[in-house]
Amino acid sequence: VGPGRGGGGAAGSGPAGADTVSAPAQGGGSAVIDMENMDDTSGSSFEDMGEMHQRMKEEEEEEAEGEAGAGEEEDGEFLGMKGLRGQLGRQVADQMWQVGKRQASRAFSLYANIDILRPYFDVEPVQVRARLLESMIPVKMINFPQKIAGELYGPLMLVFTLVAILLHGMKTSDTIIREGTLMGTAIGTCFGYWLGVSSFMYFLAYLCNAQITMVQMLSLLGYGLFGHCITLFVTYNIHFHSLFYIFWLVVGGLSTLRMVAVLVSRTVGHTQRLILCGTLAALHMLFLLYLHFAYHKVVEGILDTLEGPNMPPFQRVARDIPVVSSAVLNTTAKAIALTL
Amino acid sequence: FPGLADVSISQDIPVEGEITVPVGSRSPDEDYSTLDEPVKDTIMRDLKAVGKKFVHVMYPRKSSALLRDWDLWGPLVLCVSLALMLQGGSADSKDDGGPQFAEVFVIIWFGAVVITLNSKLLGGTISFFQSLCVLGYCVMPLTVAMLVCRLVLLAGAGTVSFIIRLIVVGAMFAWSTLASTAFLADSQPPNRKALVVYPIFLFYFVISWMILTFTPQ
Numbered sequence: 001v002g003p004g005r006g007g008g009g010a011a012g013s014g015p016a017g018a019d020t021v022s023a024p025a026q027g028g029g030s031a032v033i034d035m036e037n038m039d040d041t042s043g044s045s046f047e048d049m050g051e052m053h054q055r056m057k058e059e060e061e062e063e064a065e066g067e068a069g070a071g072e073e074e075d076g077e078f079l080g081m082k083g084l085r086g087q088l089g090r091q092v093a094d095q096m097w098q099v100g101k102r103q104a105s106r107a108f109s110l111y112a113n114i115d116i117l118r119p120y121f122d123v124e125p126v127q128v129r130a131r132l133l134e135s136m137i138p139v140k141m142i143n144f145p146q147k148i149a150g151e152l153y154g155p156l157m158l159v160f161t162l163v164a165i166l167l168h169g170m171k172t173s174d175t176i177i178r179e180g181t182l183m184g185t186a187i188g189t190c191f192g193y194w195l196g197v198s199s200f201m202y203f204l205a206y207l208c209n210a211q212i213t214m215v216q217m218l219s220l221l222g223y224g225l226f227g228h229c230i231t232l233f234v235t236y237n238i239h240f241h242s243l244f245y246i247f248w249l250v251v252g253g254l255s256t257l258r259m260v261a262v263l264v265s266r267t268v269g270h271t272q273r274l275i276l277c278g279t280l281a282a283l284h285m286l287f288l289l290y291l292h293f294a295y296h297k298v299v300e301g302i303l304d305t306l307e308g309p310n311m312p313p314f315q316r317v318a319r320d321i322p323v324v325s326s327a328v329l330n331t332t333a334k335a336i337a338l339t340l
Numbered sequence: 341f342p343g344l345a346d347v348s349i350s351q352d353i354p355v356e357g358e359i360t361v362p363v364g365s366r367s368p369d370e371d372y373s374t375l376d377e378p379v380k381d382t383i384m385r386d387l388k389a390v391g392k393k394f395v396h397v398m399y400p401r402k403s404s405a406l407l408r409d410w411d412l413w414g415p416l417v418l419c420v421s422l423a424l425m426l427q428g429g430s431a432d433s434k435d436d437g438g439p440q441f442a443e444v445f446v447i448i449w450f451g452a453v454v455i456t457l458n459s460k461l462l463g464g465t466i467s468f469f470q471s472l473c474v475l476g477y478c479v480m481p482l483t484v485a486m487l488v489c490r491l492v493l494l495a496g497a498g499t500v501s502f503i504i505r506l507i508v509v510g511a512m513f514a515w516s517t518l519a520s521t522a523f524l525a526d527s528q529p530p531n532r533k534a535l536v537v538y539p540i541f542l543f544y545f546v547i548s549w550m551i552l553t554f555t556p557q
Contacts, residue, residue: 114457114460114461117461118461120461121458121461121462122463123535124531124532124535125531125532125534125535128535153458153461153462153535156458157538157539157542160539160542161542163546164542164545164546164549167546167549168549171549171553181440181443183443183447184443
């Protein structure tokens with residue numbers, strides 16, 4: 001107690017010094033602190049600190065120099081009401097508030113800045129239309145790396161369009177989904193395919209030393225969904241099985257060929273090209289097949305093209321999705337066996 | 341004080357006057373003066389603002405009233421009423437056939453946020469909440485369509501009612517899209533209007549699809 005008292009006496013001027021403490025609003029420059037009152041933490045919460053800061057800032061901005069003294073004294077009196085005790089705690093809280101606020105605003109301006117995405121949306125309508133049409137035309141020159149536009153507007157809009165078409169197909173076929181919602185399933189499927197397969201293909205491309213960036217892969221796969229949109233839009237409304245298979249092969253095949261050709265032009269080596277293109281082709285075509293069969297009711301009596309007379313008509317009623325996938329595999333196997 | 345020695349005040353004259361000093365700056369008090377008004381005034385002022393915006397949506401002209409004083413009361417009311425009316429469309433209590441309340445809510449707000457982000461990324465000059473306000477208020481024709489559909493479905497659920505519902509929903513969908521385009525497309529560079537209109541078209545299309553395929557149980 002002795003050395004503490006001595007220290008307190010040196011820093012302040014004893015109990016009488018408590019009355020002569022200069023206004024704390026001067027920002028902690030006061031060296032006159034009564035050490036006795038250090039452990040009182042009244043008025044040192046962050047919210048109070050923030051409020052006081054805000055009030056102090058407003059008063060600084062509004063009032064002139066001459067009135068600043070009156071403002072500070074008012075503030076001093078206000079703080080005086082909370083007690084002259086706890087000033088050290090208050091100053092610590094003050095500093096922590098400043099640091100925290102600075103860090104938060106820096107993090108916010110770094111991550112919530114949508115300007116990062118702005119260059120990927122810099123397109124004109126004619127460009128979008130041109131790219132949509134190009135996505136169905138396979139390129140011939142595969143010895144020269146083909147240019148891929150790293151744009152995200154077109155693919156994003158195509159994914160949303162696919163969601164809308166899928167919803168329409170699910171509703172007209174009275175799909176009942178347990179433990180989920182129609183909208184959630186549609187959005188999850190489409191976005192999951194676009195983002196997931198893009199990431200997977202980017203990873204494979206990294207393994208196979210292909211020259212493609214993530215944005216370019218997203219863009220390529222996104223524009224490849226244009227074929228899917230057309231096919232599903234037509235075949236969800238016209239329920240012919242053979243029509244679907246023709247569209248699957250022709251439209252799906254064209255968009256797959258385009259994506260494959262672009263990838264091949266950017267890869268060196270036969271094995272790598274084979275791996276990349278085989279995977280992409282398989283995933284793309286199978287996705288279209290899945291979308292058609294999982295979410296679309298086959299109207300009885302209309303299908304008579306691929307199945308022979310001794311095969312039972314393909315029945316479908318209310319279903320769980322796992323049951324559907326095995327049914328899809330069975331039907332596909334039968335159909336392929338029949339065509340071969 | 342020698343000069344005041346002979347001044348005397350008789351005891352029976354009361355001394356009165358104002359002891360308070362009038363406060364110089366009025367500006368902080370002006371902001372808080374709405375606290376003293378009766379609650380009715382506050383509510384009526386907000387209701388009038390919301391009502392004025394509804395009228396602007398009904399007759400879409402290129403006015404800036406919707407954009408200048410944006411508020412989200414109208415969109416909230418419309419969204420909640422639409423979601424409530426779309427309830428009860430499930431075929432079974434176990435299976436989920438129709439959109440749930442949370443689903444409709446999330447679709448409307450998430451869709452509006454995506455369209456706003458898209459228009460900002462394409463170089464739009466409109467602010468985030470202004471765009472949300474416009475898109476939310478333009479859901480009003482579709483809410484009216486939902487009301488009409490429910491009334492029509494009370495009469496029966498045949499082909500005729502489907503055709504009536506289709507026409508009504510289609511008309512309201514076109515009205516919504518045109519109204520929101522009238523407000524939003526001005527803030528875009530002129531050659532990119534189509535890029536902004538398409539997502540709005542998709543958004544109202546999805547909502548119209550939810551309304552049209554609603555079958556009560």
